[in-house]
Amino acid sequence: MTENAVPAAELYTDEFAVDPYPAFAKLRVDSPVCPVTSPRFDSYLITRYDDAKAALMDPRLSKDLYGPGQHFLRIFGPNSEGLNKNMLNSDPPEHSRLRQITSRAFAPRRLEALRPRIAEIVAGLLDRIVPDGHADLMRDFAIPLPMMVIGELLGIPDKDRQTVLEWTQVIRESGSSGRPPAEEKARVQEAQAWLHGYLTELVAAKRIRPGDDMVSMLVAACDEEGVLSERELVSTTFLLLFAGHQTTADFIGNATVALLTNPAQLDLLRATPDLLPQAIEELLRFDGPLPVASPRIATEEVEYQGVRIPEGSIVGVVINSANHDPAQFEDADRLDLCRERGPHLGFGHGVHYCLGVSLARMEAQIGIGELLRRxxxxxxxxxxxxxxxxxAASPFRGLIELPVRFTA
Known part of the structure; x- marks a missing residue:
């Protein structure tokens, strides 16, 4: 680490949690490749758009956290090993193999057939809250919507979904409970262990009685085709479960707040519902749910903006900063639903571009569209x-609660 390293505690403040974009703007000008120190691990943050886009494609910045160095131990801790050996934390050719298998579940025809069911889930959730005139939109809508969708896709029995959701929320809300750090860590480890055990049992159940669902498809890839190991099978199921609802839920919450705090844009969208697909892209650029891309490891010394990043360093590509870079987006800090669809990095870039992008867009368009209509x-x-x-230090940008009122 260099002498100008920023302590994480100075960067990730309460003010940062509310609005990180002034801090990102300062970093882009003063320290576009910023070394950050923390008790858990040190890292380098890349904050400008052009550098971020290049870094997301840089083969010297590896996603293989389980290779030499076992970097996952620094980042996630030993209890995460059974859940994180998947395509998110791998490089080609392993990543290519795992992505090819998993992509079958996201075939366009399969997802399009899901559209009526998503609309039905959205309608059911709104039916429950409309009569009250008020709601916590995270608890009552944004979180259950993608959880119900991914639960059906994975083949998680309906009776188990609420319990699964509760344990995933322990991980998502880590650091916000007010518990002492040691107790909080133990709680997260308990959640990881429960989810690993549950998903292992779910895989075993699908072996006995397969269905038309993602887990059954992955079991077949493991048992019949031999292209997936047992560890990869459970870990990929966890990735689909967590990624399949976490970021979509946070995005719906963030997008709702962005619209409600920009009333002229909200009125425009209500008056022009055909603008919704374009609006989703701008809302994702404006305040995305994944501020920093999942960690990368420098496999050799690399240099960005004249800053040498030593071999073995953890690198964080700050997507939300890149998406506010005025060198790429005019008036970047302004929400503009009529902005021409530009190459934002909200879904990533390169080989790790979000596999579930079509599903996420579909859920967001149906969910936010009906939310505003009803x-x-x-x-x-x-x-x-x-x-x-x-x-502030969470890997996700999202809300714990979103209290709203409306006309019943």
Whole structure:
């Protein structure tokens, strides 16, 4: 680490949790490749658009956290090993093999057939809250919607989904409970162990009684085709479960807040519903749910913006900073739903481009479209600065609660 390294505690403040974009703007100008120190691990943050895009494609920045060096131990801890050996944390050719297998579940025809069911889930969730005139949109809508969808896709029995959701939320909300750090760590480890055990049992159940679902498809790839190991099978199931609902839920929450705090843009979208697909892209650019791409490891010394990043360093590509880079986006800090669809990095870039992008877009378009149609007078029930958010150092940008009111 260099002498100008920034302590994580100075960067990830309460103010940062509310609005990280001023800090990102400062980093882009003063330290576009910023070394950050923390008790868990040190890292380098890449914050400008052109550098971020290049880094996401740089083969010297490896995603293989389980190769030489076992970097996952520094980042996730030993209890995560059974859940994170998947395509997200691998390089080609292993990544290519795992992605090819998993991509079968996201075939366009299969996803399009799901559209009526997503609309049905959205309608059911809104039916429950419309009569009340108020709701916590995270608890009542944004979180259950993608969880119900991915639960059906994976073949998780309906009776288990609420319990699965509760354990995933322990991981998502880590650091926000107010528990002492040691107790919080133990709770997260308990959640990881429970989910690993549950998914292992789910895989075993699908072996006995397969269905038309993703897990059954992955079991067949493991048992019949021999192209997936047992560890990869369970870990890939976890990746699909967590990635399949976490980021979509946080995006719906962030997008709702962005619209409610930009009333002219909200009115435009209500008046022009055909603008919704374009609006989804701009909302994702404006305040995405994954501020920093999942960690990369420098397999050799690399240099960005004149800063030498030593071999073995952890590198974080700051997607949300790149998406606010004025060198790439005019008036980048302004929400503009009419902005021409540009090459934002909200879904990543390169070989690790989000596999579930079509499903995420479909859920967001149906969910946000119906939310605005069925909840007239939708408004925040508390000032924006009082919204409870995930901790500043969380890998996710999202809300714990989203209290709103509307006309019943």
């Amino acid at each position: 909840l007239p007078g939708l408004a925040l029930a508390v000032p924006p600065e009082e919204l409870r958010r995930l901790p």
